Amino acid sequence: MPSELLRFTHADRVLEFLRGQRRPFSAYEILEALRQDGVTAATTVYRALDKLHEAGQVHRIESLNAWTVCCKPNHSDPSVFEICDFCACS
Numbered sequence: 615m616p617s618e619l620l621r622f623t624h625a626d627r628v629l630e631f632l633r634g635q636r637r638p639f640s641a642y643e644i645l646e647a648l649r650q651d652g653v654t655a656a657t658t659v660y661r662a663l664d665k666l667h668e669a670g671q672v673h674r675i676e677s678l679n680a681w682t683v684c685c686k687p688n689h690s691d692p693s694v695f696e697i698c699d700f701c702a703c704s
């Protein structure tokens with residue numbers, strides 16, 4: 615199998631991280647969580663999030679300035695989130 619097929623990208627790391635969370639995370643929270651995995655710059659996280667967003671894998675929740683994983687990638691309907699004012703969970 616070609617090595618590029620086995621390559622784990624920063625976007626893969628960000629997506630895997632978000633899939634394991636129960637709340638939206640800001641880009642800087644993602645950066646702090648993934649520093650130990652070699653993600654060391656905010657621009658890297660933003661590029662990964664842009665790529666994932668274009669691929670329909672994540673959503674940005676603007677009111678929280680945070681990102682969450684899409685539970686049904688590439689859906690055609692707009693997404694709606696309920697945000698609790700008490701705990702900020704979506």
Ligand SMILES: [Zn+2]
Nearest residue numbers: 684685686693
């Ligand atoms: Zn979605």
